Amino acid sequence: MSLSGTGKWETALPATPAKSRCTAVWQARPLLQRLDILPGMSPTRRDLSLLLPAFLASATQANAERQTLPSAAFDFDSMPKQVNPSNTNVTRSCFDGLTHNGIQVDVHLTELPPGGAPHPPHRHPHEEMIFIQKGTMEVTINGKATRLGPGGVAYVASNDEHGWRNVGPDRSLYFVLAMGKTA
DSSP states (O other): OOOOTTOOGGGTSOSSOOSSTTHHHHHTHHHHHHHTOOTTOOOOHHHHHHHHHHHHHHHHHHHHHHHBOOOOOOOGGGSOEEEOTTTOOEEEEEEEEEOTTSOEEEEEEEEEOTTOOSSSOBOOSSEEEEEEEESOEEEEETTEEEEEOTTOEEEEOTTOOEEEEEOSSSOEEEEEEEESOOO
16 A cells, blocks of 8 residues: 555545455545555554554454355365375365354364374364264373274363374274364
C-alpha cells in the first residue's frame, strides 16, 4: 500500500472492499484516514495498537467464513492419498477445518506396514483420538502401552506424550481425529 502525494490514506485505499486479505485494512480505513499519516512518517505503537481490534476481528471473521466445514460425505477412493516412499506409510486426508462453533478438526486415515509407525512419540497442545479399522496397533500414552485391534479406540489429552505402531503381521489402517489443532 502506498500513499499519494497528498499524504491521504483514502487515495491509497480502494473505493470498495476487494475480496482479499485486505479486509482488515478496508475496515480500518476510517481510522487510517483520521491518523492522516504523511509520507515518510511512521505511525507510533499507540497508533498501530488502535488498529489491532479491527485486524483481529476481520481475520477471525474471514477465517471462520473461509474454513467452516460444510456437511459432506467422503468416499475412501476419492480422498487425497500420500505415500511416504521411505517407509510405505499411506495417509489419506478426509477433512481439516472449523466446526460451526469454531473448533478446528482434522480427520485423516493412515495405513502402516508391519512394524511401522507414523512418527516418534511426541506431544502437542491439541487432543487426538485414534480409531483402529484393521490390524493390531500398540498405542503408548505417557509410557503405558496398550494393544488395540479392529474397533479399538484411544484418546490422547492435550500435551500427553503418545505414539503408536503396527505390531501385527499385516498392514494396519486407522483413523485419527485431531481436535483443536492450530494451523
